[in-house]
Amino acid sequence: MAKEKTPITPAVRQLRSEKVAFTDHLYAYEEKGGTATSARELGVDEHSVIKTLIMEDERKNPLVVLMHGDRQVSTKELARLIGTKQVSPCSPDTAQKHTGYLVGGTSPFGTRRAMPVYMEEGIAALAKIYINGGKRGYLVSLDPAELVRVLKPVPVKVGI
Secondary structure (H helix, E strand, C coil), X not given: XXXXXXXXXXXXXXXXXXXXXXXXXXXXXXXXXXXXXXXXHHCCCHHHEEEEEEEEECCCCEEEEEEECCCCECHHHHHHHHCCCCEEECCHHHHHHHHCCCCCCCCCCCCCCCCCEEEEHHXXXXXXXXXXXXXXXXXXXXXXXXXXXXXXXXXXXXXX
16 A cells, blocks of 8 residues: 655645654544544554644634643633633634634644644653644644744643
8 A cells, every 4th residue: 555645734834844853644534533533543642642722712812722632621720821811612613714724633833823822831741742734634743842942832731
């Protein structure tokens, strides 16, 4: 069987332009499978698979939250930390409008619109992370220090 080619997404374009070393990981996407499915398909710990969540504050200002696949985000704690009244997940249509990506294929790289990025602080301590490459069924693995260098996320402790 021929090896599948790397999808050329806005995320891949940004990673290449920033000279980030990354490895492609294509897998069989399952609707609503989430990080549990990608971790199982790739044979990796779900804790190292990073979710890209698009949220918004009460004024509808969008933001990106990066979280370990096996954890949830305390939106109440996030709102408190960033000094806003409320943070809630965007609808799939709104998330796609802000990022240019379909839900299930959202990458923090190459988003249509620049947004503040908040990252669970434990992510930086991992040896390698797996994060969406901008297409359903496609993750890239890279050193979390590269994610920090390129996206300059604000570290937060909001995982539950």
